[in-house]
Amino acid sequence: xxxxxxxxxxxxxxxxxxxxxxxxxxxxxxxxxxxxxxxxxxxxxxxxxxxxxxxxxxxxxxxxxxxxxxxxxxxxxxxxxxxxxxxxxxxxxxxxxxxxxxxxxxxxxxxxxxxxxxxxxxxxxxxxxxxxxxxxxxxxxxxxxxxxxxxxxxxxxxxxxxxxxxxxxxxxxxxxxxxxxxxxxxxxxxxxxxxxxxxxxxxxxxxxxxxxxxxxxxxxxxxxxxxxxxxxxxxxxxxxxxxxxxxxxxxxxxxxxxxxxxxxxxxxxxxxxxxxxxxxxxxxxxxxxxxxxxxxxxxxxxxxxxxxxxxxxxxxxxxxxxxxxxxxxxxxxxxxxxxxxxxxxxxxxxxxxxxxxxxxxxxxxxxxxxxxxxxxxxxxxxxxxxxxxxxxxxxxxxxxxxxxxxxxxxxxxx
Numbered sequence: 001x002x003x004x005x006x007x008x009x010x011x012x013x014x015x016x017x018x019x020x021x022x023x024x025x026x027x028x029x030x031x032x033x034x035x036x037x038x039x040x041x042x043x044x045x046x047x048x049x050x051x052x053x054x055x056x057x058x059x060x061x062x063x064x065x066x067x068x069x070x071x072x073x074x075x076x077x078x079x080x081x082x083x084x085x086x087x088x089x090x091x092x093x094x095x096x097x098x099x100x101x102x103x104x105x106x107x108x109x110x111x112x113x114x115x116x117x118x119x120x121x122x123x124x125x126x127x128x129x130x131x132x133x134x135x136x137x138x139x140x141x142x143x144x145x146x147x148x149x150x151x152x153x154x155x156x157x158x159x160x161x162x163x164x165x166x167x168x169x170x171x172x173x174x175x176x177x178x179x180x181x182x183x184x185x186x187x188x189x190x191x192x193x194x195x196x197x198x199x200x201x202x203x204x205x206x207x208x209x210x211x212x213x214x215x216x217x218x219x220x221x222x223x224x225x226x227x228x229x230x231x232x233x234x235x236x237x238x239x240x241x242x243x244x245x246x247x248x249x250x251x252x253x254x255x256x257x258x259x260x261x262x263x264x265x266x267x268x269x270x271x272x273x274x275x276x277x278x279x280x281x282x283x284x285x286x287x288x289x290x291x292x293x294x295x296x297x298x299x300x301x302x303x304x305x306x307x308x309x310x311x312x313x314x315x316x317x318x319x320x321x322x323x324x325x326x327x328x329x330x331x332x333x334x335x336x337x338x339x340x341x342x343x344x345x346x347x348x349x350x351x352x353x354x355x356x357x358x359x360x361x362x363x364x365x366x367x368x369x370x371x372x373x374x375x376x377x378x379x380x381x382x383x384x385x386x387x388x389x390x391x392x393x394x395x396x397x398x399x400x401x402x403x404x405x406x407x408x409x410x411x412x413x414x
Contacts (some may be wrong), residue, residue, distance in 0.1 A: 011054060012118045013061040020063050027067060031086040031241070034062050035093030039262070042094045042130060045209060051200075052209045055169045059104075060131045061290035064090070069128030070104055074156040080105075080247070080320035084254045084312075087121030091258025092265065095381035096209035098258050100133070101367050102251035103164050106190075106244065107134035107173045114186055114229040115240045121190060127171060136173040136225030140412035145217055147185050154178075154185065154227060156195075156220045166198050166211030167191075174217060177180065186228040193318040195220040206377070206384030210375020239335050241326040242410035243319075246339045250319060254314050256382055257305070263378035264301055267360035269276060270373065271298075275279050297363045304352040306344070315345045336407020339414055343394040350386045357382055389413045 014033075021027040045052070059065050068085055075220045091098025101342020103261060111123040126132065137145075137160040145158035156174050165172070172191045175182055189196075195218045202213030229235050271294060277285045278293075285291050317340050338369065357379035361369060368375055397414060400406045408414040 011058055014315075014323045015062055020301045021076065022204060027064075027076060027078055028085050028089055030062055031064060032088035032092075034058060034064065034097075035089050035091075035258075035262075036333070038090070038093035038097055040190070046374075048378055049203065049208050051167050051211060052097065052100070052170060053332075055094070055209065056100065056133055059097070059101055060133070064101055065104065065131055065133055066128045068108055069144060070124055073125050073128040073296075075128040076104065080323045081147045081316050084250060084316040084320070087251060088254040088258040088261070088312075092253035092262035093264070094209070095255060095378070095385075096207050096261040098255035099207055099210050099385065100165060100168070102255050103136065103248070104134045104169075106248045106251055107136050107165075107171075109247070110134075110173055110186065110244065111188070111228060112323075112327075113244050113247075114172055115229060116229060119226070119228060128296060130170075130303045132170035133168065134162060134171050134188075135164065135169025135211070137196075137217060138173055138186075140162070144184070145174060147176040147178045149178065149224075150221075151278045152188040152224050154222045154224055156188065156189075156222065157188070157214050157219050157321075158285065160214050161214045163198070163211050163215040164212040166202070166213060166215070167200070168211050172196060172383040174222075176365065186232070187226050189220055189222060193204070194218075198220070204384055206380030206382070229326050233412045238327050239266075239332055240333060243323060243330070243338075245410065245412065245414055246319060246335070246342045247323065249339075249346055250312070250315055250342045252385065252388065253342065253349050254316070255390055256310055256346075256353050256386065257312055257384045259378050260308075260349065261306060263353075263357045263360055264298070265378055266378070267364050267368075267375065268298060269375075269376075270368055274367065275363070294363055296412060297359065301356045305356065308349045308352050311348060315341045325391060333354075335410070336399075339400040339408050339410075340398055343397045343414075347391055347394045350382070352401075354379070354386070 022029050064086060066075040067078050067086060071077035087098055087102040090101050108127055111120045124300045137205050139162040142160050145156045148155045156176050169191045171188050173186060173188055175184060175186050197218060199214045199215045202211060224233060252254065271288060277288055277291050288294060319342060322338060360375060397408045
């Protein structure tokens with residue numbers, strides 16, 4: 001099978017007759033192969049701003065979509081620790097596609113977060129055996145979808161201004177409030193149906209290929225039996241249910257890190273090939289590799305990335321351990337400690353990543369600002385998504401833990 005991107009680049013399914021990866025290292029290497037393909041025309045595809053059908057098919061062909069799926073159903077059976085590193089690797093090649101695979105992993109895990117054992121088994125078999133991609137219409141800043149009970153069915157209706165995955169998703173996660181109550185209900189539905197209408201209005205500064213535009217949900221029907229975590233129409237709460245936010249906040253941190261790493265790698269390659277030494281400083285160098293301010297600049301940025309990577313990997317290891325433990329084991333205190341660690345990791349990579357994606361222009365030179373070079377894609381991508389929720393609140397959460405030994409209460413953003 002050969003895919004063609006919106007810029008006319010052909011992508012062969014190089015993995016058609018290749019065994020699936022068998023361990024974490026092989027899965028990460030597979031993700032790095034995907035990133036290399038995506039990086040080939042990432043700037044051109046960003047400019048074209050076309051729905052990334054071919055790019056999503058690449059994720060499916062590579063097997064990355066089923067990374068967390070059960071081995072018995074043909075999935076990778078990998079841990080979240082590996083998933084985070086895969087997200088990061090893909091984002092080095094294309095931040096938008098890194099976000100899509102990251103959101104997919106979170107929504108694919110949503111059943112494990114809140115559903116019953118039977119529901120978990122059904123969802124995981126469905127998406128793993130059929131190699132399906134998840135999207136989600138769960139933007140907390142909008143009014144909740146309205147859920148009306150109609151016998152043995154639930155009817156979801158409403159509008160969401162953001163719905164990442166959009167038209168490229170196969171399954172959509174819906175969330176709404178049961179009419180006349182304060183009961184929140186999650187359900188997973190097929191994306192391709194008349195009651196899910198995408199406005200195709202995502203045209204933002206960055207992360208342009210994430211299909212994150214608005215969506216209208218019009219009388220989408222779901223069996224009561226599909227309401228995640230409900231038994232006899234009553235929800236069965238656990239602290240584990242609230243791990244969705246720390247888990248996805250760390251998804252953010254990992255594709256931010258991947259974007260920043262991609263920026264530094266791309267800039268360094270440009271500097272080696274095209275940046276010229278400065279001939280007017282009184283300390284003239286013959287080779288760019290001798291230019292002291294470039295060596296200092298790249299050394300400074302790389303050291304920050306290495307520190308961010310270490311913190312993000314620590315957070316990934318700790319939250320992965322908890323995500324794969326029995327759900328009943330998680331305490332409120334441990335959940336709060338994880339949220340603080342993730343907040344610290346996220347705030348560091350945002351601040352360092354924005355510095356890196358700006359500073360690279362000083363290290364590459366004036367000619368590197370040409371649109372044809374496209375170095376601005378990294379700053380635009382990171383700047384756009386890092387506005388998801390205010391960074392000062394993350395700093396406050398960390399500060400309250402350090403100073404007052406208080407962990408944050410679960411919310412839609414903590």
